[in-house]
Amino acid sequence: MQIFDIYLLEALINGILLGGVLALLALGLNLIFGVIDVVWICYAELIMIGMYAIYFLFTVYHVPFPLAALIAIAGVGVLGLALHYLVIAPLLNAAPINQLLATGGVLFFLQSAATVAFGIDFRNAGIRLPVLNVAEMYISYARLLAFGAALVAMVVVYLFLTRTYTGTAIRAIAQDRQIMPLMGVDSRRVYLVTSAVGGALAGLAATLLVLQYDVHPFVGLSFGPITFMICVLGGLGNMIGGFVAAFIFAEIISLGGLYSDLEWGYVLAFAFFIIMMFVRPQGLLARRS
Amino acid sequence: MTMRNYFPWAAGAVLVALPLVYHSPYPLHILIQILIWSFAYTSWSVMGRFGLVSLGHGGFMGIGAYVTALLWNHLGLSPWIGIPIALLAAGALALIVGWPCFRFRITGHYFALVTLALSGIVLQVITATRDYTGGSLGYTPERHKAGESALLALQFTDKETWYLIALAVWAGGLYIWRLVDRSMSRYALEAISEDEDAAAAAGVNVTGEKLRITVLSAVMTAFAGALYCQYQMFISPDTVSGISVSLQMVFAVVVGGIYVSLGPTAGAVITLLMAETLRVSFGTKAVGWDNLVYGVLLVLFIIFLPKGILGSLLEARWLRRRPPQAAPAE
Numbered sequence: 001m002q003i004f005d006i007y008l009l010e011a012l013i014n015g016i017l018l019g020g021v022l023a024l025l026a027l028g029l030n031l032i033f034g035v036i037d038v039v040w041i042c043y044a045e046l047i048m049i050g051m052y053a054i055y056f057l058f059t060v061y062h063v064p065f066p067l068a069a070l071i072a073i074a075g076v077g078v079l080g081l082a083l084h085y086l087v088i089a090p091l092l093n094a095a096p097i098n099q100l101l102a103t104g105g106v107l108f109f110l111q112s113a114a115t116v117a118f119g120i121d122f123r124n125a126g127i128r129l130p131v132l133n134v135a136e137m138y139i140s141y142a143r144l145l146a147f148g149a150a151l152v153a154m155v156v157v158y159l160f161l162t163r164t165y166t167g168t169a170i171r172a173i174a175q176d177r178q179i180m181p182l183m184g185v186d187s188r189r190v191y192l193v194t195s196a197v198g199g200a201l202a203g204l205a206a207t208l209l210v211l212q213y214d215v216h217p218f219v220g221l222s223f224g225p226i227t228f229m230i231c232v233l234g235g236l237g238n239m240i241g242g243f244v245a246a247f248i249f250a251e252i253i254s255l256g257g258l259y260s261d262l263e264w265g266y267v268l269a270f271a272f273f274i275i276m277m278f279v280r281p282q283g284l285l286a287r288r289s
Numbered sequence: 290m291t292m293r294n295y296f297p298w299a300a301g302a303v304l305v306a307l308p309l310v311y312h313s314p315y316p317l318h319i320l321i322q323i324l325i326w327s328f329a330y331t332s333w334s335v336m337g338r339f340g341l342v343s344l345g346h347g348g349f350m351g352i353g354a355y356v357t358a359l360l361w362n363h364l365g366l367s368p369w370i371g372i373p374i375a376l377l378a379a380g381a382l383a384l385i386v387g388w389p390c391f392r393f394r395i396t397g398h399y400f401a402l403v404t405l406a407l408s409g410i411v412l413q414v415i416t417a418t419r420d421y422t423g424g425s426l427g428y429t430p431e432r433h434k435a436g437e438s439a440l441l442a443l444q445f446t447d448k449e450t451w452y453l454i455a456l457a458v459w460a461g462g463l464y465i466w467r468l469v470d471r472s473m474s475r476y477a478l479e480a481i482s483e484d485e486d487a488a489a490a491a492g493v494n495v496t497g498e499k500l501r502i503t504v505l506s507a508v509m510t511a512f513a514g515a516l517y518c519q520y521q522m523f524i525s526p527d528t529v530s531g532i533s534v535s536l537q538m539v540f541a542v543v544v545g546g547i548y549v550s551l552g553p554t555a556g557a558v559i560t561l562l563m564a565e566t567l568r569v570s571f572g573t574k575a576v577g578w579d580n581l582v583y584g585v586l587l588v589l590f591i592i593f594l595p596k597g598i599l600g601s602l603l604e605a606r607w608l609r610r611r612p613p614q615a616a617p618a619e
Contacts, residue, residue: 039398090592096397097342101543102591104536109584115577217577221532225409232402263417270410277403278389 007258013139015254016247020147021208023246025223026230027154027239028201034174034237035194038088038099042107044224046083046199049110050076050206051215052118055125065127073203080199081192088195089188107220114217122214146208153204154243157197170194174237226253226266229273249273304456308449317448319565323557324455325517326541330553331462332509333538335469336502338547340397340482344535345386345404348411349379349507351530353514355415355422358430358524361442363421368443372515379511380504382407387503391496394485405532412531427525430518443519451520458516459554462509466550469505474498540587546597555599 029043040046050072057068087106091099131138161167173180173190181187213219230249234241249269256265308317333346356375360366366374386407389395395403415422422428433442445451469475477498480488489495518524527533537560545556564579571578594601 039402087588087592094591094595095340097340097401098591098595100342100398100401101539102588104539105584105587105591107584108536108540108580108587112577112580112584116581225405225532228402229406229409232399236398263413266413267410267417270406270413273406274386274403274410277395277399278393 008255010138011254011258012251014143015251017139017143017147017250018254019247019250020150021143021205022223022226022230022250023243024150024153024201024208025205025227026234026242026246027157028198028205029227029231030234030237030239030242031157031201032194032198033231034239035170036084036088036092036191037096037177037237039103039228039236040083040198041100041103041224041228042083042110042220043198043202044220044227045107045110045114046076046079046202047206047209047223048114048215048217048220049079050203051210051213051219052114052123054207054210055123055215058125058127059123069204069207072206073200076203076206077196077200080195080197080202083199084192084195089191107224111217111220118217120217122216124214125210127211140212142208142211146211149204149208153201157201160197166190166193226269229270233273233276301460305453308452312449314448317452319561321448321451321455321520323554323561324452324459325513325520326561327554327557328455328459328462328516329510329513330538330541330545330557331459331466331550332506332513334542334547334553335466335509336506337539337542339478339502341499341503342401342539343404343503343506344401344532344539345407346507346510346538347408347529347531347534348404349383349510350514350517350534351411351415351526352379352382353511353516354518354524354529355428355514356511357515358428358518359421361430367441368515368519369441372443372512375515376508376511380508383504383507384500387500387507388496391499391503396485405535408530408532408535412526415526415530423525425526427523427528429523432522444522455516455520458512463550463554465505465509469502470550474502478502537583540583542597543595544586544590544597546600546603548596549600549603552597552599556597559598 025043025047029040032043033039053072053075054065054068057063057071058065063071083103083106087102088099091102127142131140159167161171169180169185169190170193172183173185173187177187180190209223226249230245231242233249234243234245249272252269252272253265256268307320311317329346329350333343336343353372353375356378357368357371360371360374361368386403390400390403416424419425430444433439433444439445445454477488477493480491480493481495481498485495514529517529521528541556541560542553543556544559545554546552560583563582567579567582590597596604
């Protein structure tokens with residue numbers, strides 16, 4: 001019984017740590033949806049590109065890891081900017097579903113571009129961080145780091161949104177798309193800034209994920225869907241809701257994985273998602289409109 | 290006018306007669322694949338054209354393929370019984386997911402993402418039950434007798450039979466598309482896609498209409514999956530299920546033309562021929578290139594040609610034939 005409890009506690013803690021990373025993933029997507037009203041289906045693929053960037057910078061060009069991480073964050077931020085400029089901007093007035101599908105095209109493009117350029121091998125950056133042993137529980141240091149960095153990033157984004165002029169403009173646009181341009185806010189600039197910030201968050205997620213997972217062209221498919229579900233569960237565009245939903249999801253996956261295979265943890269999480277959609281279709285913390 | 294009436298029959302006769310005079314297996318193989326996928330894409334567009342963009346059809350296709358194959362291998366149930374069971378399963382799943390979706394007004398983005406979760410679930414279940422389904426390594430229905438055709442097992446070794454089966458199913462799919470196109474439901478669903486509240490106020494049973502079209506589309510897609518499984522004799526989660534298959538369906542339909550009956554077929558012809566050409570001319574070096582081109586084309590089409598190739602061609606022809614004042618007011 002004693003041993004069983006330790007495993008349970010370990011799964012709970014790992015769930016919380018996973019939740020931090022998932023919350024970071026959801027944050028970027030929610031920011032973009034909340035402001036631009038577009039779902040980047042290819043968000044996880046941006047992360048995949050970031051992971052490749054770090055992998056090559058670190059293992060092939062021997063750039064120190066922190067510097068490689070910074071370059072990746074900036075690079076994916078630029079990628080987000082380009083995505084908005086090239087794909088989303090021409091479609092801003094099209095049907096929402098067309099915007100979704102166009103980013104689906106980008107998903108195909110990025111996935112296969114990675115396949116063409118890097119092949120389908122699994123690559124590992126080969127950074128081995130120690131495993132923490134606390135009271136007979138094993139907690140990966142990489143997860144702890146990811147959790148911490150995710151929390152810090154979220155606080156920074158929060159401060160950016162509430163304490164700076166640009167951040168205020170972003171929140172204002174999210175509240176009313178029509179009025180803000182009349183008040184003298186350049187909505188195009190706000191959209192570009194948001195896309196860059198969203199991309200940079202994807203880059204940061206890539207930095208944290210590359211410490212734990214192998215990178216391959218289809219790695220996006222393994223955490224992309226879960227990110228969308230977290231965002232929808234929390235209410236698209238609702239950042240606090242996404243934050244809460246990320247931890248709920250992570251716990252389900254972690255505890256489901258404890259009692260059975262990891263896949264069943266995912267199945268459980270997906271089923272939970274569908275059921276929750278029926279119970280609270282507008283998200284966990286829905287504001288009734 | 291008579292020319293127009295006879296044309297589909299003449300074209301049909303040519304397609305039916307083709308395998309009698311032409312036996313080359315490779316082009317027939319390509320044609321069969323085009324027909325099966327055309328049917329799958331048509332199934333998607335039956336609901337997709339009304340703004341019900343589902344990213345869960347990979348899931349339905351996977352159910353059609355895996356239920357049929359599993360019943361055959363584990364219980365020895367002939368596909369003649371297995372396929373109806375698979376279709377029932379897909380229809381039931383569509384009901385279970387669709388009813389609450391429509392009842393609680395989950396539309397647009399939300400609907401696409403809920404159905405995306407559905408594809409994810411089916412894919413994960415197939416992978417997780419790897420003791421039965423072979424997981425991501427794929428699954429092969431057992432041969433009835435090595436190298437022999439068997440009507441009972443729905444396994445045929447000659448391509449001609451498969452071509453005719455696929456042709457019949459494809460034509461059936463187009464017929465269903467046409468029935469929907471001519472029905473009152475079409476007007477109801479178009480009204481719903483414009484404005485749900487207004488449609489409901491005008492007396493349209495919003496939930497019922499959406500549910501009917503969703504179940505129809507899901508069952509057709511599952512049938513495409515079962516057919517693919519019986520023809521190919523090999524299925525894997527990546528080829529018949531999951532998000533990439535769902536996106537591939539959407540992509541082909543958008544490229545071909547979502548609002549015209551032959552649009553999905555045009556999409557299948559374009560995408561499969563492109564993939565084959567790339568594969569034949571570049572061999573293994575081409576891995577990934579077909580999807581690379583798809584991705585770019587999908588973005589370009591949605592930005593510049595949202596009605597698809599066939600849709601835009603037909604529209605251009607239609608506009609030219611009529612005096613300008615008859616053109617629809619945008």
